[in-house]
Amino acid sequence: MKRIAQTILLAGFVLGLASFPSRGVESQMRALQWAYMMNFIHYVSWPDSGIDPVVKVCIVGSNPFDVNDGDVKLNEKNGTITVTLLYDVLPEISLLKTCDLIYFASDISLAQLSFVFSGLSDLPVLTIGEHRGFNKLGGLLQFIERNKKLGFRLNKTLLSMRQLKVHPSLMRLSD
Amino acid sequence: MKAKLTPALTLGTLMWISAGGAAHAEENFDNLDLMDLMKVEVVSSSKFKQELSDVTASAYVITEEDIRDSGASNLPELLTMVPGLSVSESSANSWAVGIRGFNSILSNKVLVMIDGRSLFSPLFSGVFWEQVDLYLPDIERIEVIRGVGSTVWGANAVGGIINIITKSTLDNESTQFYLKAGDTVNYDAGLRFGAQIGDNSYARFYAKSKDIDSHPYVAAGIYDDWRSHAVGGKWEWFSGPDSVVVSGDWIEQDTVETSLITSRMNTPNVALENRIRNLSLQWQRQLANDKAFTVAAQSQQSIRGGSQYRIDDTMVNVELDASMRFEDHSVGFGVGFRGHEIDFMPGNAFYFVGGNDQTVTDADIYSAYIQDQWQMFEGHYLQIGTKFEAHRHQRSDLLKYDADLWLPTIRYRMELSERSRLWAALSRSARIPSISEHFIKIPIYTLPAFSPANPSPWEYEVLSVGNERFNKEKVRSFELGFRSHINNANRVDVVWFHNQYDDIRTFALHPAMCQQSGQPFPLCFENDTVVQDYTFENGGQMQANGLEMSWQSRINAELGLSLSYSYLNQLIDARPPNEFEEAMSLAPRHQLALQLDWQLSPELNLHLQHKYMAGIDDSQAIQVTSNPYFLDHYHMLDVNVSYDFAQGYRFMLGVDNLLDEKGNQWAPEFPSAHAGLLERRVFISMDVSY
Numbered sequence: 135m136k137r138i139a140q141t142i143l144l145a146g147f148v149l150g151l152a153s154f155p156s157r158g159v160e161s162q163m164r165a166l167q168w169a170y171m172m173n174f175i176h177y178v179s180w181p182d183s184g185i186d187p188v189v190k191v192c193i194v195g196s197n198p199f200d201v202n203d204g205d206v207k208l209n210e211k212n213g214t215i216t217v218t219l220l221y222d223v224l225p226e227i228s229l230l231k232t233c234d235l236i237y238f239a240s241d242i243s244l245a246q247l248s249f250v251f252s253g254l255s256d257l258p259v260l261t262i263g264e265h266r267g268f269n270k271l272g273g274l275l276q277f278i279e280r281n282k283k284l285g286f287r288l289n290k291t292l293l294s295m296r297q298l299k300v301h302p303s304l305m306r307l308s309d
Numbered sequence: 310m311k312a313k314l315t316p317a318l319t320l321g322t323l324m325w326i327s328a329g330g331a332a333h334a335e336e337n338f339d340n341l342d343l344m345d346l347m348k349v350e351v352v353s354s355s356k357f358k359q360e361l362s363d364v365t366a367s368a369y370v371i372t373e374e375d376i377r378d379s380g381a382s383n384l385p386e387l388l389t390m391v392p393g394l395s396v397s398e399s400s401a402n403s404w405a406v407g408i409r410g411f412n413s414i415l416s417n418k419v420l421v422m423i424d425g426r427s428l429f430s431p432l433f434s435g436v437f438w439e440q441v442d443l444y445l446p447d448i449e450r451i452e453v454i455r456g457v458g459s460t461v462w463g464a465n466a467v468g469g470i471i472n473i474i475t476k477s478t479l480d481n482e483s484t485q486f487y488l489k490a491g492d493t494v495n496y497d498a499g500l501r502f503g504a505q506i507g508d509n510s511y512a513r514f515y516a517k518s519k520d521i522d523s524h525p526y527v528a529a530g531i532y533d534d535w536r537s538h539a540v541g542g543k544w545e546w547f548s549g550p551d552s553v554v555v556s557g558d559w560i561e562q563d564t565v566e567t568s569l570i571t572s573r574m575n576t577p578n579v580a581l582e583n584r585i586r587n588l589s590l591q592w593q594r595q596l597a598n599d600k601a602f603t604v605a606a607q608s609q610q611s612i613r614g615g616s617q618y619r620i621d622d623t624m625v626n627v628e629l630d631a632s633m634r635f636e637d638h639s640v641g642f643g644v645g646f647r648g649h650e651i652d653f654m655p656g657n658a659f660y661f662v663g664g665n666d667q668t669v670t671d672a673d674i675y676s677a678y679i680q681d682q683w684q685m686f687e688g689h690y691l692q693i694g695t696k697f698e699a700h701r702h703q704r705s706d707l708l709k710y711d712a713d714l715w716l717p718t719i720r721y722r723m724e725l726s727e728r729s730r731l732w733a734a735l736s737r738s739a740r741i742p743s744i745s746e747h748f749i750k751i752p753i754y755t756l757p758a759f760s761p762a763n764p765s766p767w768e769y770e771v772l773s774v775g776n777e778r779f780n781k782e783k784v785r786s787f788e789l790g791f792r793s794h795i796n797n798a799n800r801v802d803v804v805w806f807h808n809q810y811d812d813i814r815t816f817a818l819h820p821a822m823c824q825q826s827g828q829p830f831p832l833c834f835e836n837d838t839v840v841q842d843y844t845f846e847n848g849g850q851m852q853a854n855g856l857e858m859s860w861q862s863r864i865n866a867e868l869g870l871s872l873s874y875s876y877l878n879q880l881i882d883a884r885p886p887n888e889f890e891e892a893m894s895l896a897p898r899h900q901l902a903l904q905l906d907w908q909l910s911p912e913l914n915l916h917l918q919h920k921y922m923a924g925i926d927d928s929q930a931i932q933v934t935s936n937p938y939f940l941d942h943y944h945m946l947d948v949n950v951s952y953d954f955a956q957g958y959r960f961m962l963g964v965d966n967l968l969d970e971k972g973n974q975w976a977p978e979f980p981s982a983h984a985g986l987l988e989r990r991v992f993i994s995m996d997v998s999y
Contacts, residue, residue, distance in 0.1 A: 161797035162866075163351050169338035170346055177343075196363075223634065224598045244477055245552040249595035252549030267479020270511070271547055281956060282911060284351050307343055 164198045166284050177304035180234050181258050181297040192219045195239025227253035238263040247271050258297040278309055285309050365692055365720040365732045367790055367804040371451040378916040380949050380963040380994055382497045385438050390904055391453045392873030393857040395896045397975035400985045401524045401533040402439040403568040405975045408455050408469035410853055410879055410896040414568050418468035418740055424475055426589055426607045429465050431672040432651050434743030440585050442537045442560050444499055444515040446485055449476040457786045459716035459738035460694045467738050467784050478511035478545045483998055491992025495520040514542040524985030531577045531983050535564035550595040560585040570981040573657045573752040574617050577983055584612040599634035621652040637684040647674040660750040662775045667705055670744050675699045688724035700741050710747055712781055714739055729793035739781040746845050748775045754980040769839045776844040782813045804857045812847035815887035848887030852880045869906040899923040916949040943970045959996040
């Protein structure tokens with residue numbers, strides 16, 4: 135009986151402790167990545183962008199960001215509207231072709247990335263991911279960590295073959 | 310028990326207080342430009358445990374960061390951090406690993422996989438852990454599934470699955486090397502080189518070598534030092550919907566065995582030379598966004614032997630798996646064949662039932678499975694599936710064993726909220742008898758004539774004799790789990806399970822016989838030998854109830870903490886005249902583990918791991934056997950301090966068993982075998998990648 139009571143005490147302690155709110159470092163990383171992506175939009179020009187462009191942002195895989203399906207966000211800097219579309223699983227390529235920027239969550243496998251990139255080749259879609267080897271497979275922008283800071287690496291070879299225009303300052307900041 | 314829990318609770322409370330003080334203020338990056346964003350310090354994403362919310366099983370992931378922080382030289386050392394897993398060091402080169410009971414140096418109810426290649430040997434039913442000598446920095450993660458997983462993984466995944474996944478070659482197009490030395494590690498060194506070797510084609514190659522010193526033993530003249538040398542590589546090619554992976558390893562070892570010693574060996578140490586060669590090929594095609602198939606083929610040759618015996622196990626495995634999604638269903642199905650040809654030359658250490666003339670045994674498995682995950686409605690998922698396996702063991706036309714199995718499971722998961730999941734699973738599985746349990750005689754112990762234990766004038770020998778009638782051990786399992794990401798920093802996992810084992814292995818002692826006269830003891834000739842056989846029987850039942858709780862927290866950017874407790878209550882019984890093998894059935898009732906990662910400065914990191922294992926004694930069994938079994942409780946505290954003095958350069962100082970606990974973690978499963986003693990160990994290591 136005493137042991138059961140001790141077990142319950144320990145369980146209660148663990149659950150009670152776990153429920154104590156705390157700012158997570160994982161959410162810090164994701165918030166940082168999201169802020170990066172919102173910045174990238176200002177440094178990239180899509181072929182059909184007008185004066186007040188609508189940039190369609192898609193997230194493929196388990197959504198790591200604090201955004202919801204259908205969110206419409208107004209960026210205060212220069213009024214770019216971003217539309218967030220979420221897919222829990224890998225959607226049809228035809229749907230992905232309508233996106234301007236695609237973030238691939240880490241649960242999308244390398245084999246699936248290779249498949250998607252072959253379907254999006256030559257299209258002006260900015261593909262972003264944090265998979266190691268993302269750019270080697272044909273991704274355009276890979277998040278990397280250097281000296282405990284988040285950075286990114288542009289696939290400059292492929293970018294030049296797409297119709298995306300990237301501001302030289304973004305090129306300079308690339309790892 | 311109270312005294313043992315109190316320090317953990319106290320420490321936990323202190324951590325709670327420090328967590329509150331160190332909690333980060335909300336950071337808003339929305340108005341920062343790229344230059345400012347690039348100055349923000351972050352915690353490496355590899356410190357985050359992999360997303361496990363949607364796994365309908367009791368799962369734990371050992372990350373590459375865990376592996377790097379551990380300073381481990383051997384795979385089983387990494388497994389000590391997993392809640393609910395019992396890992397006991399039995400010698401310098403053998404470990405008893407069990408999940409939810411059944412600790413055994415051959416781990417006969419745990420399935421171990423490397424990139425989909427099963428390491429389960431049908432000869433003795435299990436894994437020789439020292440032969441799993443991987444290049445540890447190339448492991449991406451180790452998934453440990455506690456509980457029955459047979460619908461996907463097949464028979465023998467009774468207690469759980471240890472699934473080792475190595476990194477893609479895209480991950481490490483770089484050079485890496487490490488060097489470790491210490492009290493018991495004479496040296497452990499490795500070098501890996503990765504490169505792009507063509508369009509869409511990447512490869513890496515490694516070489517490693519280690520020399521591990523002997524453990525201390527109670528008796529003099531027992532030693533178990535060993536050396537292992539390995540080379541291997543992996544090549545990957547990606548082209549649109551196709552990806553191909555080829556990998557292979559060649560491992561050569563000279564070891565000294567002390568854990569598996571039969572009485573006829575007449576030595577406490579058996580020198581062995583092991584050679585393991587494997588080659589794997591996998592082709593995956595993504596047919597569409599919702600359809601894919603994989604063809605995989607593996608071959609492996611494992612040679613283990615020395616002056617006493619020799620095992621040459623050649624394995625071929627071929628599998629075809631497919632997956633597709635339609636509407637609310639995700640369906641996976643596949644077929645497979647696995648064939649072993651085992652040439653076992655038993656020497657004087659073992660005997661075959663019916664004589665040693667025929668040494669080759671074939672063991673084949675034909676399998677097929679189907680599994681569907683159905684999203685019934687928003688937030689409710691049902692996973693249902695079954696696997697069929699046909700096992701065929703054959704030594705000759707007369708000596709063979711066939712078993713056909715259906716291994717069904719039904720699993721349900723409910724999303725209580727965006728962050729919390731409740732799940733339940735009902736499964737059935739079985740362990741197929743090994744070849745040794747059917748066809749091999751093992752001399753267990755010998756008592757000389759006129760000795761205190763045997764005052765008769767005849768030598769007395771007890772043998773374990775393979776029993777053709779010994780059949781599969783069965784388990785029905787019910788699990789109920791709750792998993793929650795309470796917030797972005799705290800994750801909780803609680804699992805309760807009830808396992809009902811039937812027909813589990815017991816042994817039955819037969820009347821002693823006089824070998825030469827052929828008469829029952831004591832009607833023996835003058836120079837006779839008295840022989841008493843015991844045979845494996847399906848004479849036991851067990852109910853195992855358990856609770857496993859773990860809490861993982863990134864308290865702040867500097868501090869990570871995980872705490873786990875597992876409780877296991879085993880009620881076992883054997884139909885007379887059967888008796889239990891406690892050493893291979895019982896596991897500690899209580900386990901408590903604490904793991905702490907503390908970044909003391911940008912360069913300095915402290916990694917601490919403490920584990921308490923309760924003792925084991927016969928009171929856990931309803932029927933006490935003739936050989937009382939007892940293993941004392943122990944605490945194991947490991948502390949590592951690492952210093953990253955430049956990008957990619959790490960120095961580590963580690964102390965294993967800081968409390969200098971004495972005694973054994975494991976009690977021998979054979980009377981002639983020996984268990985190494987615990988001792989404090991210090992090591993230093995250097996790890997460089999560029």
